[in-house]
Amino acid sequence: MPTPARSAEPFKADKLLLFGATGDLAQRMLLPSLCGLDSDGLLSDSIRIIGTARSGHDDADYREFARDALTRFLPGDRTFNVDRFLKRLSYQRLDASTAEGFDALADKVGPIGSEAGEGLAIFLSTAPFLFKPTIKGLAANDLTTGNVRIGLEKPLGHDLASSCQINDAVAQAFPERQIFRIDHYLGKETVQNLLALRFANILFEPLWNAAHIDHVQISVAETVGLEGRAGFYDDTGALRDMVQNHMLQLLALVAMEPPTSFDATAVRDEKVKVLRSLRRVAADETVAGQYRAGAIGGSAVPGYLDELGKPSDAETFVAIKAHIDNWRWQGVPFYLRTGKRMPQRTTEIIVRFRCVPFSIFADKGAKTQPNALVITIQPEENIRLSLMAKVPGLDRGGIRLRSVPLDIAMPDAFAGPERRIAYERLLLDLVEGNQTLFVRRDEVEAQWRWVDAIRQTWTDNDMTPKPYTAGSHGPSAAIALAERNGVTWHE
Structure with a gap:
């Protein structure tokens, strides 16, 4: 199918079509995020939100469904205008796996405008196997032409081949500039602060290279187990569920070269260079x-097997020693670690600097430790820089040095601005057409290519998951992976 002609200028959508509008993501994140944007006056007065799913609701039923979800999941530290938001909502029942019903959905959506303040934004929060029939149904009913853009929730396939099939199907109806692939980690405030930390502070960028950094750790730990995701998770595993998207995006932001500007093309050009430079593991x-x-x-x-109820070789934990083969990072290992049933829920990036080349305090009995920058993304957003300082005293027994943390607790540093749900920014950017925090096709494919090679390595070497006790930090082999290079995982 030829790609229809479209205006190259971004438009602000006046209609938002949510697929999967009764699902868990919609209840926990999408509806609360949209309500938050509306309550703060960030959605235009004219915008309509149309939900669609297989469940049988009319407009009134869906508004009550949404009210219940908002009652349960809206954060308690902000003020929301729920009644005004609910008036924006309408609903059309649809089974996206069949062609029937898309004509009625098109009637519900109505005409798609062509002016700068008019257009349709579509958000697909459905199973990946529904992407292709959904795109086909939308295209057959003129819901892909004119001012239309589409947001895609992960997972985008289970390997490179299936990801390409999904992207090919979407590309038949939408040009790349109208495709918004969502990784909700990129909507988190501290993740975006990575760019500000690096590129707005002359203190860090001159040191952000192999000459001054010893290694980088990226850890994503969950305390939960399957939590109702048994079928999906057993087919996916930790490598594809967490490393392929969230963790590689974090790695790319840490390791990227300075972009020429803070716009979608410049930022994503630099990220994809990093992803293509990853050495095969x-x-x-x-x-x-x-x-x-x-x-x-x-x-x-x-x-895991008790929860699943059957034998399985699915991994619930992965540790990787990664290398980026370019000038900036040659010889600097990036340690990635993620797992379920860990002792605490946390997402952290640790940048460990090299030791000072010579200590003038050594003959006084003082020991120095390398500086470290710890960026905590969850459960609490925080940035901590550890510096060496002298312990107060007369020093008759020798000088004592201690690592002292300088903390920037984000909620304390910025007491005025309200903390937002990650999807608020992403949904607003989808409506307004800003692709900077969304993932481009070449990024997705570079990520899959690297992850597929790891899975092939596991197969070629008959590697199976090693057991670890729930509540521990993973298999002992993961500790050895770092320690044989003199590195200790940050706990």
């Missing part, structure tokens, strides 16, 4: 694990 540079019964927070929890 060797068999001794990766560890997979699977949790067995243990305890989290003092409460006993079952093992």
Whole structure:
């Protein structure tokens, strides 16, 4: 199908079509985020929000459904105008797996405008197998022509080949500039602060290279197990669920070269260069694990196979020693680690600098430690820089030095602005047409190419997940992966 002609200028959509409008993501994130934007006056007065899913609702039923979701999931530290938001909502039942019903959906959406303040933004929060029939149904009913853009929620396939199939299907109806692939980590305030930290502070950027940085750690730890995602997770595993998207995006932001400007093309050009520079991971540079019964927070929890109810080789933990083969990062390992049933829920980036080349305090008995920058993304947003300082005293027994943290607690540093849900920014950018925090096709494919090679390495070397006790930090082999290079995981 030829791609229809479209205006190259961004438009601000006056209609938002939500697929999967009764799902868990819609209830927990999308509806609360949209309500927050509306309550703060960030949505235009004219915007309409049309929900669609297989569930049988009319407009009034769906508004009550949305009210219940908002009652349960809106944060308690902000003020919301729920009644005004609910008036924007309408609903059209649709089974996206069949062609029937898309004509009625098109009637519900109505005409799509062509002016700068008019147009349709579509958000697909559905299973990946529905992407292709959904695009086909939209195209057959003129819901892809004119001022239309589409947002795609992950997962975008389960390997490079399936991802290309999905992207090919979407590209038949939409040009790349109208496709918004969502990674909700990129909507988190601290993730975006990575760019400000690096490129707005002369203190860091001159040191942000192999000459001054010893290694980088990126850890994403979850305390939960399957939590109702048994079927999806067992087919996916930790490598494809977390590393392929969230963790590689974090790595790209940490490692990218300075973009020429803060716009979508410049930022994403630099990210994809990093992803294409990732060296293929060797068999001794990766560890997979699977949790067995243990305890989290003092409460006993079952093992993965007990929760699943059948044998499985799916990994619930991955540790990787990655390398970026370019001038800036040659010789600097990037340690990636993610797992379920960890002791605490946390997402952290640790930049460990090199030791000082010579210590003038050594003959006084003082020991120096390398500086470290710790960027915490969740559960609380925080930036901490550890510096060496002298312990107060007369020093008759020798000088003592201690690592002292300088903390920037984001909620304290910015007490005025309200903390937002990550999807608020992403949904607003989708409506307004700003692609900077969305993932481009060549990024997705570079990520899959690297992850597929890791899975092939596991297969070629008959590598299976190593057991670890729930509530621990993963298999002992993951500790050895770092320690044989003199590195200790940050706990």
